[in-house]
Amino acid sequence: MDHKVETLISESEIQDRVRSLGRQIEADYHDKPLTILAVLTGSLIMLADLVRRISIPHRIALIQASSYRGATTVATTLVINESFAPDVANRDVLLLDDILDTGQTLTALIRHLADRGARSVRTAVLLRKIGRQEVPIEPDYCGFTIPDVFVVGYGLDFNDDYRHLPYVGVLKEQEVVRDTQLQDS
Ligand code: XMP
Secondary structure, three states: OOOOEEEEEOHHHHHHHHHHHHHHHHHHOOOOOEEEEEEEOOOHHHHHHHHOOOOOOEEEEEEEEEEEEOOOOOOEEEEEEOOOOOOOOOOEEEEEEEEEOOOHHHHHHHHHHHHOOOOEEEEEEEEEEOOOOOOOOOOOEEEEEEOOOOEEEOOEOEOOEOOOOOOEEEEOHHHHHHHHHHHHO
16 A cells, blocks of 8 residues: 655654643643553554653553444444553543544543543543534544544554654645545445
């Protein structure tokens, strides 16, 4: 597969931003029992970079959230798999996701963690797409705001490819369409 990816956010821009988010988080969570809970799989690369910029003690955990659209309805159901997530009761949880799109995933996860007894829940995202949000949620920490385009790289994927790219880029639309058609046939 030889798709063309146009750089939207360079590796050095990402590294600078992650460093400054790390400093902010460090200051905000000083003396708090912080757990950074990363949403699989898209936030893994950011997690690895971010935690190495945070020098206060903190725990790292993972959670999986997959949305399924019913065959006869447009409603989506979010299935949460927390087998890799430790107990969050009385912890200050920072949920880390790759991108805030409609906002459904983070909203559902915040509710879920509150039910599990988290002391506080905040959110951090690498990217926020403008013009797509369906539920009112403001990320507490946001790397970059991007237009409504499909992006890959730095953890984000298209059919599980491109996650390894050290930058965020836009997959050329005709390539995405062609690939989707191949898969459907
Ligand atoms: P919601 O809509 O609940 O979902 O905010 C966020 C999830 O949607 C996926 N997503 C993308 N993944 N490139 C991707 O690789 C994109 O441009 C994109 N937009 C949304 C992603 O899994 C994210 O966690």
